[in-house]
Amino acid sequence: MRLRSITLSWFRGAAASAVLPLDGKSAVVFGTNGAGKSSFVDAVEATLCGGKVRHLSHIYSGRHQEKGLFNTARPEGAATTVELLLEDGSRTISRWSTGASSLVAEGASKPAEWDYGRTALRQEELSDFIRSTKGEKYSAVLPLLGLSKLEAAAENLHKLAAVIRKKSELQEMRAQVALARERRAEAFGERTNDELLTRLEELRLTYAPATPAEPKPKAVEAVLAAIEARIASLDADNRRAAAIGEFASSDLGLRLATARQFGTEIADVSEPFIKERLEVLAAAGTYAEAACEEPGSLPCPACGREIDNAEFRTHVAEERERLAAAEILYARYRAAVADVCDETTRLRQLLDRPDLRTWRGGFDPDLSDKARFISSLPVTDLRKVCGAGELLAIEQHAQPLIAQAVEDAKSTPPPVQTLVDHQTQARALKGSLAASLIKARIARVDGLIALTEALESGVREEIKERARSVFGTITVDIQRYWQVLQPADVITDLRLQVPDDGEKAIEVCLRFHGREQESPCLTLSEGQRNALGLCIFLAMANQAAATSLPILLDDVVISFDREHRSQVVKLLEQEFSSRQVVILTHDREWYFELQRMLAAGKWRYFHLKRYADPKTGIRFTDHALDFDAARAVVHSNPTEALRTTRGLMDLALSETAERLRVPLPHVRGETNDHRTAGEFLIAFERVIGRCLEKKQGETYAADPDAHPALMRVKPELSVWANRAVHTFDGTPFEAEELINASEALLEKFFCSDCKHPVGVFKATGGKVECRCGNLRWRAS
Amino acid sequence: MSTDSDWVDTRITAAVAAVADPGRAFPDALIKEFQELLSDELQYPRRPAELEAIAVRLGLANRPAA
Numbered sequence: 001m002r003l004r005s006i007t008l009s010w011f012r013g014a015a016a017s018a019v020l021p022l023d024g025k026s027a028v029v030f031g032t033n034g035a036g037k038s039s040f041v042d043a044v045e046a047t048l049c050g051g052k053v054r055h056l057s058h059i060y061s062g063r064h065q066e067k068g069l070f071n072t073a074r075p076e077g078a079a080t081t082v083e084l085l086l087e088d089g090s091r092t093i094s095r096w097s098t099g100a101s102s103l104v105a106e107g108a109s110k111p112a113e114w115d116y117g118r119t120a121l122r123q124e125e126l127s128d129f130i131r132s133t134k135g136e137k138y139s140a141v142l143p144l145l146g147l148s149k150l151e152a153a154a155e156n157l158h159k160l161a162a163v164i165r166k167k168s169e170l171q172e173m174r175a176q177v178a179l180a181r182e183r184r185a186e187a188f189g190e191r192t193n194d195e196l197l198t199r200l201e202e203l204r205l206t207y208a209p210a211t212p213a214e215p216k217p218k219a220v221e222a223v224l225a226a227i228e229a230r231i232a233s234l235d236a237d238n239r240r241a242a243a244i245g246e247f248a249s250s251d252l253g254l255r256l257a258t259a260r261q262f263g264t265e266i267a268d269v270s271e272p273f274i275k276e277r278l279e280v281l282a283a284a285g286t287y288a289e290a291a292c293e294e295p296g297s298l299p300c301p302a303c304g305r306e307i308d309n310a311e312f313r314t315h316v317a318e319e320r321e322r323l324a325a326a327e328i329l330y331a332r333y334r335a336a337v338a339d340v341c342d343e344t345t346r347l348r349q350l351l352d353r354p355d356l357r358t359w360r361g362g363f364d365p366d367l368s369d370k371a372r373f374i375s376s377l378p379v380t381d382l383r384k385v386c387g388a389g390e391l392l393a394i395e396q397h398a399q400p401l402i403a404q405a406v407e408d409a410k411s412t413p414p415p416v417q418t419l420v421d422h423q424t425q426a427r428a429l430k431g432s433l434a435a436s437l438i439k440a441r442i443a444r445v446d447g448l449i450a451l452t453e454a455l456e457s458g459v460r461e462e463i464k465e466r467a468r469s470v471f472g473t474i475t476v477d478i479q480r481y482w483q484v485l486q487p488a489d490v491i492t493d494l495r496l497q498v499p500d501d502g503e504k505a506i507e508v509c510l511r512f513h514g515r516e517q518e519s520p521c522l523t524l525s526e527g528q529r530n531a532l533g534l535c536i537f538l539a540m541a542n543q544a545a546a547t548s549l550p551i552l553l554d555d556v557v558i559s560f561d562r563e564h565r566s567q568v569v570k571l572l573e574q575e576f577s578s579r580q581v582v583i584l585t586h587d588r589e590w591y592f593e594l595q596r597m598l599a600a601g602k603w604r605y606f607h608l609k610r611y612a613d614p615k616t617g618i619r620f621t622d623h624a625l626d627f628d629a630a631r632a633v634v635h636s637n638p639t640e641a642l643r644t645t646r647g648l649m650d651l652a653l654s655e656t657a658e659r660l661r662v663p664l665p666h667v668r669g670e671t672n673d674h675r676t677a678g679e680f681l682i683a684f685e686r687v688i689g690r691c692l693e694k695k696q697g698e699t700y701a702a703d704p705d706a707h708p709a710l711m712r713v714k715p716e717l718s719v720w721a722n723r724a725v726h727t728f729d730g731t732p733f734e735a736e737e738l739i740n741a742s743e744a745l746l747e748k749f750f751c752s753d754c755k756h757p758v759g760v761f762k763a764t765g766g767k768v769e770c771r772c773g774n775l776r777w778r779a780s
Numbered sequence: 781m782s783t784d785s786d787w788v789d790t791r792i793t794a795a796v797a798a799v800a801d802p803g804r805a806f807p808d809a810l811i812k813e814f815q816e817l818l819s820d821e822l823q824y825p826r827r828p829a830e831l832e833a834i835a836v837r838l839g840l841a842n843r844p845a846a
Binding site for chain 2: 050052054149150152153155156157159160163164167168443444445447448450451452454455457458459461462
């Protein structure tokens, strides 16, 4: 299956229409950074991956990621579309609008069913692989094996468990249950659950026999309401006695003691500090796990001092445990304070009851002040404002009132005292039932977290199984491709290392020059890791299910030197000559090299113009040396325009001289690779007048304008551009003149009919020509 | 995803079997949420706000039937 064209409309960098007309051929697409070449790969990825583009997923969420896919200048009402047209006429059209997407496929072939992981390789996937470090959790090899979705699934589940833990306030709920357990012990001692339920049933039968026994929370509410009603029906003296008894039954003292106990334990620690330290330690833990695989020492991330690896890891682990325990303590303290506030609020409401007016009337001035203080406490916001100072004030004011109530309650008539005791018991039972509900909630959250974690383990297991299975089938190909890319370096015994520990990444192991390597990061250079990553992807692309699919390589020679980049061409011609390959690059030098090295006729070449703005969108130009960037700053920064032009001419004349085999004197050392435009102009000056020929009818004649064009550039480059490079004082006139003259000279090497440069095709007699043969270069 | 999505059900069944016990059952609605979460088209790194929304949905789905 071959792509005939990729057409974008308001997709990513494209405006109304941007077409890559491949015509089923392999192609090289050149564009400077931001010119829009990756938009074509994004388009393929979005079509194959249900609208998702991996490198955008960190920024744009939602099922359709539509915000990331739209060109920001898209007119109102216009659609964002991608069309993949295949050689057999099949086409797939993807369309996105806010909150919706659609995909229409016509014809026998369905690109949406292609495996993206075996179709396209992008720079970020390779650079992740190149820069990954041994021992980290993220497995950079998985995207190359087409398993990035599973990795994302596992990572999402991992983070989700943490979010559930945090959002459900597990620690707070556990603290509430712990306090309720204490309340229950105070009220009922060692009595069992069954005994408590029996007691509840007795109270129900006594006070609310008409209320059903189930659900129990409703039964206990009915009992409390019935007791309240009975107390309300008593005469004024007995109501007063009941209220005093109720006041006297307060366990505020115990609640305060609990809060004080936790308060003392955390007196020296502030909560934000704990959270901050936990975050720092989490990062340090990851660092320690990544950096401490090997024995020895490492610089402390905080102070830079060398620390023994094992000691550092132990220390970090201990600190994390200690601070996590402190965080739990804080939750318990907060729950204890809330408990005190609830009881204080109850006492405040009791004190304000009319039944206790005569009781309060008998207080001495000091006790009256204390009662007034309790009555003045805020009812709704007490929990929010209650700190250590407030706890102390509550204790100092409420405890004497409770002591007075205990004293006065001694004369409570027995039947009233029984009502008060039953009320106290019912209240304790209510608290106990509420704690049971919280416990059930905790159990549900625990279950949810356990299930999420078990699923994460399951997905990681799935990753391991698939990685093993896939890798086992591609090792032979990888080693064969490696021999082409890195002929001087022998790797053998290539295999995956799949750690049992879910916290560590899957790695590629190999023998390098006969020596065992647990990870490619340990010995392989950046360029070698680049080669290994590329080999893995190409081996995946060569698997049975993918052998007919096109291959897209987007800036994948990032760490290769010139020599090894040439080997990529060899590999593609040797192993993938029957496939459609689309190479996208921002490297002008490699682009020219590819033009020279790839088999003529099989490949097409496209050059993108520098990106202007979203409204203008992606544009193609006739050749890769466009002077737009220089022209854009002619007036604002002429010196920069002169320098840019000089840089382009250095590269263009170097490439042209190499392509046309223009003889240059050999210079010892690396100077050969660093010649400037001036040196090439001298070389061309000698030959351009007789070697560059244009077809006129059936014969060829030298181009009479070629030599004058060169002679116009030569002094301008040597004087104006050189001066701009060294003295920073170019003028707009000089810049404009040099750009025009340079463009005019370079145009001489391009055929005005077929738009191809002279030299891409070999002709007879040692001559080379353009694609259509109208422009020719005679061997000099 | 490169292979069929049967693995999702297989893994969910295995995870439920690993953590469920007589005192802990998972409502069908919860299992459906996880099936949805692991469906092929939703496999991309989620942002924190998305994860929070998912956590809320899972919490709601995990409630016992009224």
